[in-house]
Amino acid sequence: MQYLLMIYQNEAEYAKNDEATSQKILAEYQAFTQSIVQSGNYKGGDRLRPTTTATTVRVRDGKTLMTDGPFAETREQLAGYYLIEAKDIDAATAIAARIPSARIGSIEVRPIWEHDK
Amino acid sequence: MTPSEIDRIFRDEAGRALATLIRLVGDFDLAEDALQDAFAVALDRWAAGEVPANPRAWLVNVARHKVIDRIRRQAVFRGKQEALVHEIELNVPAADEPPAMLDDDMLRLIFTCCHPAFAPEVQVALTLRTVCGLSTTQVARAFLVGEEAMAQRLVRAKQKIRLAGIPYEVPEREELATRLEGVLAVIYLVFTEGYVATSGADLMRPDFAIEAIRLARLLDRLMPDRAGIKGLLALMLLHDARRAGRETAAGDIVLLEEQDRSLWDRAQIEEGLRLVDDALRVPGLPQPYLVQAAIAALHARAPSYEQTDWRQITGLYGVLLRIGPSPVIELNHAAALSMVDGPARALDLVDAISARGGLRGYALLPAVRADLLRRLGRKDEAREAYQAATAATQLEPLRRLYARRVREMR
Numbered sequence: 035m036q037y038l039l040m041i042y043q044n045e046a047e048y049a050k051n052d053e054a055t056s057q058k059i060l061a062e063y064q065a066f067t068q069s070i071v072q073s074g075n076y077k078g079g080d081r082l083r084p085t086t087t088a089t090t091v092r093v094r095d096g097k098t099l100m101t102d103g104p105f106a107e108t109r110e111q112l113a114g115y116y117l118i119e120a121k122d123i124d125a126a127t128a129i130a131a132r133i134p135s136a137r138i139g140s141i142e143v144r145p146i147w148e149h150d151k
Numbered sequence: 152m153t154p155s156e157i158d159r160i161f162r163d164e165a166g167r168a169l170a171t172l173i174r175l176v177g178d179f180d181l182a183e184d185a186l187q188d189a190f191a192v193a194l195d196r197w198a199a200g201e202v203p204a205n206p207r208a209w210l211v212n213v214a215r216h217k218v219i220d221r222i223r224r225q226a227v228f229r230g231k232q233e234a235l236v237h238e239i240e241l242n243v244p245a246a247d248e249p250p251a252m253l254d255d256d257m258l259r260l261i262f263t264c265c266h267p268a269f270a271p272e273v274q275v276a277l278t279l280r281t282v283c284g285l286s287t288t289q290v291a292r293a294f295l296v297g298e299e300a301m302a303q304r305l306v307r308a309k310q311k312i313r314l315a316g317i318p319y320e321v322p323e324r325e326e327l328a329t330r331l332e333g334v335l336a337v338i339y340l341v342f343t344e345g346y347v348a349t350s351g352a353d354l355m356r357p358d359f360a361i362e363a364i365r366l367a368r369l370l371d372r373l374m375p376d377r378a379g380i381k382g383l384l385a386l387m388l389l390h391d392a393r394r395a396g397r398e399t400a401a402g403d404i405v406l407l408e409e410q411d412r413s414l415w416d417r418a419q420i421e422e423g424l425r426l427v428d429d430a431l432r433v434p435g436l437p438q439p440y441l442v443q444a445a446i447a448a449l450h451a452r453a454p455s456y457e458q459t460d461w462r463q464i465t466g467l468y469g470v471l472l473r474i475g476p477s478p479v480i481e482l483n484h485a486a487a488l489s490m491v492d493g494p495a496r497a498l499d500l501v502d503a504i505s506a507r508g509g510l511r512g513y514a515l516l517p518a519v520r521a522d523l524l525r526r527l528g529r530k531d532e533a534r535e536a537y538q539a540a541t542a543a544t545q546l547e548p549l550r551r552l553y554a555r556r557v558r559e560m561r
Contacts, residue, residue, distance in 0.1 A: 035316045037316075120316075121316075121318075122316040122317065122318040123266075123268055123315050123316045123317050123318070124318055124322070124326070126316070127268075145314055145315045145316060
């Protein structure tokens, strides 16, 4: 099965990290990504720019409305994602638990909607 | 065969038949629906006298064919469905499946229903519905929600099993201890609702206590020599053994200090005590349920309230606090300590819990406080605390108990 692992964390807090800490987290992410590429679970993944760069689009009555920022203000923001292949929810959550941000933020694990199911 | 005999067989076999069927057909929902179909057929045939020698094997087999019918009726996935049907046709349960295989099926079902991907109350609902074979109506009653709402909740849970890929498996060795804790927590939740109901007119709902004990017995048989399981089973047996002494015919609470101990179920107490001894022999870290069972054992052994070994009980609460500190255990510890060091010292501990903001909204905190204040003769404060305790509970017998205490203080 395929799962999307969505990484949520507090952007403002994260931005306060000093250079050394940021470098350390980055290295942890590289090691983690490499490990799931090697194990064959990795299907894709990216880090996202902060929500200050976000734009939200809605179409109402045929008109496109654009707003600055994310759809909802929350304590934690989507910071990145991985798309993985895993045997079941146990395998997927075990991988999610190894994402470095799991220790400071939270990872939402969602199965991909497979159309023949 | 009479309908009530048939009903009893359904109740006894539902969980096991479902557990095996899910393995054979690989789909929780489909297996459950097909088993319902098989029950309907059984009701017809068995009542007419055609009772099979092995009802469970019969149910599984009829249900398996019902699954095939159901798949064929869903014309949506042609092509794929034939492969599926073929596979299920091949998965014929052997006439004499080894008991170990059936036990594994049952464990798989239990661990799936108690998977941490479900909210705790969903785990309880799924377990009651599928493992214990309660009807949706009965489960709805347990949660004091409408049948429609409960049916919805169960449907969503079963969808999640399929769509989120919750495995139908006993967890791997390294996960087993943690996952077993979750299963025990579900069983204990079922029990506590039976021991002291959350709300309503009746103090106890013995059906749930009995169901929880049945589950723990099953688990103890399936996974022998686990101190946590034995401890939980012993704890529930010892608590439940006091049932007849815990309320009057009119449904009023009889406190431990007032109970007629000759009403306690001695045979059940003996079984509980034996289990505590057995479990204490299993090597490993002290298990919280076992320590709680050891406390219950001291109560069960005591000839009277006054002659209870309060010192050792207080010590055991201390052990519990070291294993897994929680404000609820602190409160129990304080209550036990009041019998050793007196109510003043205990009141300090209780007030310390409140001062930290612990147990806010926990109905028994003001109740324990009220009792300590009453024993200290601080009547006005006690009355106030009883009022707070009354406001905090939805359970009628508890409200009547607090009202009685206030009357007695005049």
